[in-house]
Amino acid sequence: MKNVLFVASEAVPFIKTGGLADVVGSLPKYFDKTKYDVRVIIPKYLCMADKYKESLTFKTSFYMDLAWRTQYVGILETEYDGVKIYFIDNEYYLGGDKPYGEMFTDVEKFAFFSKAALSCLPLLEFRPDIIHCHDWQTGLVPVYLKDRFYKDPFFYGIKTIMTIHNLKFQGIWDLNKTRDITGLSMYYFTPDKLEAYGDANLLKGGLVYADIITTVSNTYASEIKTKFYGERLDGLINARSNCLRGIINGIDYVDYNPETDNYIKKKYSIKNFRKQKIKNKLALQEELGLEVNSKKFMIGIVSRLTDQKGFDLIAYVMDELCSLDIQLVVLGTGDEKYENMFRHFDWKYFDKVSANIFYSEEMSHKIYASCDAFLMPSLFEPCGLSQLMSLRYGTVPIVRETGGLKDTVEAYNEYENTGTGFSFANYNAHEMLDTIRYAMHIYYNKKRDWNKIIDRGMAKDFSWKSSAKEYESLYDDMIG
Incomplete structure (x- = not known):
């Protein structure tokens, strides 16, 4: 059995602002469950609908250092469509009426989430062979894995994938403040790692340290190697092109089916x-x-x-x-x-x-x-x-x-x-x-x-x- 953990900032039906949530919430259901145990970990936002919050059960909690701060980490879980979903809880970071806010708060929020997602693994009785990270919000997961966690035998040999859903969004913030927030040493804030054009770039960290990079179509994988589509990371994408794969997204053929769709006036099929x-x-x-x-x-x-x-x-x-x-x-x-x-x-x-x-x-x-x-x-x-x-x-x-x-x-x-x-x-x-x-x-x-x-x-x-x-x-x- 191969164990895979999806780490992401949103997933349907729990929280959604865009297509990322559809991928993270839908894709894990379709793996062959006799060969792959695919689980998901996302933040437990205060703005999640009550019916979903009420479906969660408390698993464990602990305190974790984030640079000079000590923060509470609660772990809750549920099962949805046969997939186990874990939730990271911390009301200080995950409060508010929407999942994303200003960049300076989001950088700290997702630095906390990325580190917490790794820190909780030994307590979950689930050791992933692969951690599959999605977009800049999880860009620090491969970085922390190589920094804080590599000495722990539990984490030996865990591979990482970084999936780019849209290269335009990169998690860019002031370099010194990001260093202070993440607790990472100056070693990581150089042009071959997290630094880009004078700032810190969280997605870049993930792209540098992940074992494999994927994006959501073959053509986009080629396009982001060019200056026009590369959003100032085309040099890095080209340097890592041997690790880059394009895999097209899908849609849920149960939700989107003209033969069974209750939203539409007249159901129909390819035949009629x-x-x-x-x-x-x-x-x-x-x-x-x-x-x-x-x-x-x-x-x-x-x-x-x-x-x-x-x-x-x-x-x-x-x-x-x-x-x-x-x-x-x-x-x-x-x-x-x-x-x-x-x-x-x-x-x-x-x-x-x-x-x-x-x-x-x-x-x-x-x-x-x-x-x-x-x-x-x-x-x-x-x-x-x-x-x-x-x-x-x-x-x-x-x-x-x-x-x-x-x-x-x-x-x-x-x-x-x-x-x-x-x-x-x-x-x-x-x-x-x-x-x-x-x-x-x-x-x-x-x-x-x-x-x-x-x-x-x-x-x-x-x-x-x-x-x-x-x-x-x-x-x-x-x-x-």
């Missing part, structure tokens, strides 16, 4: 979508006050409204886009300028544009099930989950060829009749608009071909099962 999917579209048009017309080309967007997601491209051509024979349904929150832009166009083209500036799980499912196409023109996208959900629901993705979007959406080729969506290469608003026009042309004039694109997309398997197999293979390579 031609007749049934359209009923969801008509219901959504009516609900949102759009023109009720089964033939209208309806484009969906479910996203954070930020520059990273390509909304500057959409803003640039929004009037031209609205002049086309389409409907546009937007769901999400983000930068005020984009929220207000969509509100304005909702007012200006009230029967064509529906701006839903909030987030709703139910509405997101309705959009995936109802729209004809799904627009995702990201500047960069480490993996992306929305395009996987849209493929699952037979909604054809229109994406920019970057990161996981490039790896998961095969561009339609009308001469060979292949492909699962439409894509464009350059970060250019009119190239995006031309791709939308091309998709419209196929939708309106080559309906049989359009339905075959949906067929191929719905037949793809982007469930966690295939990702889990790749991680199993990686774990086997690491520990034999």
